[in-house]
Amino acid sequence: MNTPFSLEICCDSIDSAVAADRGGAQRIELCSSLLEGGLTSSAGLIRTVRVNVSIALFVMIRPRGGDFCYSDSEFAAMKEDISIAKSSGADGVVLGLLNIDGNVDVARTVALVELAAPLPVTFHRAFDLAADFDRALEDVVKTGAQRILTSGGMPVAPQGVKQIRKLVEAAGGRIKIMAGSGIHSKNAAEVIAQTGVHEIHASAKARVASPIRFQRNVSMGSTANDEYTRLVANEEEVRALAGVLRDLEGAAH
16 A cells, blocks of 8 residues: 655744645644744644644644753743643644753653644654764654654755655654655655655745835844745645645556
8 A cells, every 4th residue: 555645834824824725735834933943833823723724733842942952941831832732723743852962852752742642743853953863763763753854964855865765764664754844846756756755844935025015124033124024835836746746646556
């Protein structure tokens, strides 16, 4: 029996989530602040997206930017956010924890996986910062997480295809390996061919200008002059990515 292909789109807005749904994605990874790699969304955003999309909704559990070694209070916040995500209609959660040595924090991850149950858990690209990928794979398997999102330890997945393939082979079906970062409709088929993954993660983003006519040159954050544009998932790019996966699935039958 052939394993179906699936497309996950990371979204940090209602507009992006709706575009992912309409474009034919199978799953949304919902977060805030994609410029920081994704943080936990507000309960309001989670609930509003849940009302507006029909596909699977996985919620990022990450209390801050920076590394993935968390204090006791940050870990407590992650537990609270999992409870909020569950009560807000999430179909799964996305998280990743490392210890000071750069290894997977197995005990804390197990605790969060158990708290999230029966919802499935994706271990996110904290994996790509692990000290030893072979050990990290086995550690994540131990936690009971359902999948690993990885770029193969490289800035983008197309650069990490050899390592991703090694992970797919080593996983041996015990856990799903999802390739993500730098994947788009023009390279998705090649990444899949080189890695053997059946799940891909993409943002499909395009820059959208603000409709505000009056604009002042004042920045609210660290990115100068960027208050009047934002990145939003592009429905046509999502549709193109979904089409690539449909074609590959059709060719496999």
